[in-house]
Amino acid sequence: MSLKLDKLVVTLAGQPLVALNTEIAPGEVLTIMGPSGCGKSTALAALIGALPPAFRMSGCVFLDGRDITALPPHARRLGILFQDDVLFPHLSVAGNLGFGLPKGADNRAGRIEAALAEAGLAGMGMRDPATLSGGQRARVALLRCLLSEPRGLLLDEPFSKLDTELRAQIRAFVFDRARGLPVILVTHDQHDARAAGGRVISVSGEEVAL
Template structure:
């Protein structure tokens, strides 16, 4: 099996109803966009890939990452990073604390790495900031930076731009996809927005319900 993320004959059901059936490979640096109406199984697919799927949903099929079958692994053993509609920064931690929380334990020079990454993302000097003081765009960049510093092997994006003001959305969208391509992460994006799919630039799967 080639490098990247592979969904091998994945089927997800809600009770007796099959929500989706998917067989796809996502190469490093590529974004697979999954579109469809609410209830079609988009976010449920991400839960299955990440290892969080719970009843009443059931699933079959394999999830492979760089050729390794991770289907039965615990979420923390999958090395898959997630971005959601909300940045979900920990309010009791500073910006720097949020970044350190996401980084692998035992990594040398963690604070210096976090500071360097903030500077590279246009957030120099933000390590001590309270997340509540950040703009929507700044919070989105910190959330993406936390994902990247956690050194994931794949990324899952669940409508990550939907709550941004329209004037910010295009810039953050471009920024996010550029960073994911630069990191060579296979990525799955779920969205309602055709502009997200266009900016992602990869293959598109449209689900029905």
């Protein structure tokens, strides 16, 4: 399993914003770093296939050797975590996890409960997500994503809204759970980049020294 960006270029009105040419091995975390507004989130939108109409894209994306460039977002099997957890407020915690778990899966309730227990959230399935703490919500969002069995994981500054102490804890939780998946992290925070422990590049593909 690997994620390969083959001469991926995103332009806006003819101006190149993103230029990436690299391969991320399973278990590797590639960090894309830069100030806000530099096009980091645009790069992720291009990867999951949700680029707004004004942007143009060239190049290819391969996941596990399969060309996913022309596939719609739902068929790509790339999970994404945002700055906010984007938990659905109309569903319970278990409902949110059920949303991620594929329909045919057997023992749905059992798998959801097991996932919660492993994440230190045992018995919280029926809770309203709004009643959880920031750290708990972040964990639920990751579980929801992982239950959908993605083949790669994209992280869009997922730690930036957490306070310092929680941040290290959730960061460790995410990198631990994502083991075995190719991961791309975009961030403007040096600590996140350092903790990720992998290569750090800019949106135009140059190595960034920390």
